[in-house]
Amino acid sequence: MGRDRSCNGLDAKNMSDVRRHLSRYHVEFLELCKICNVHVLDQTEFATSHGVRCANPQKQHRGKAAEGQWMSLAKQLFTAPPGVLRNRALAKHCPEPD
Numbered sequence: 326m327g328r329d330r331s332c333n334g335l336d337a338k339n340m341s342d343v344r345r346h347l348s349r350y351h352v353e354f355l356e357l358c359k360i361c362n363v364h365v366l367d368q369t370e371f372a373t374s375h376g377v378r379c380a381n382p383q384k385q386h387r388g389k390a391a392e393g394q395w396m397s398l399a400k401q402l403f404t405a406p407p408g409v410l411r412n413r414a415l416a417k418h419c420p421e422p423d
Contacts, residue, residue: 340391343398351411352402362386364398366409 337343340357344364348355354368360379365371372378386394402410 340386340394340398343395347402352405352409353411354409362394364394364401366401366405 332346335342335346337346344355344357352366354366354371356365356368356371356375357363358365358371358375358379360383361375361381362383362385363375365375
């Protein structure tokens with residue numbers, strides 16, 4: 326309808342819900358490396374350094390560690406170069422992390 330989508334009221338229960346929302350509405354590419362558990366916003370970087378090629382195994386983030394994972398992803402999004410975000414509505418509707 327031509328209006329920016331607001332993220333207010335997003336009922337994300339876990340990081341998977343957050344990734345799904347971001348992938349649908351805000352970013353061109355977003356994958357969680359299942360080996361090192363780092364969010365990757367660049368498809369080429371993911372293909373060359375993560376997934377089956379990743380050499381940095383880490384435990385999956387749970388509880389408080391998942392909050393840290395969210396903050397890390399948020400910082401990546403707010404410092405992303407042009408072309409990573411589909412639109413700048415993310416910056417308008419979501420509070421910037423500290």
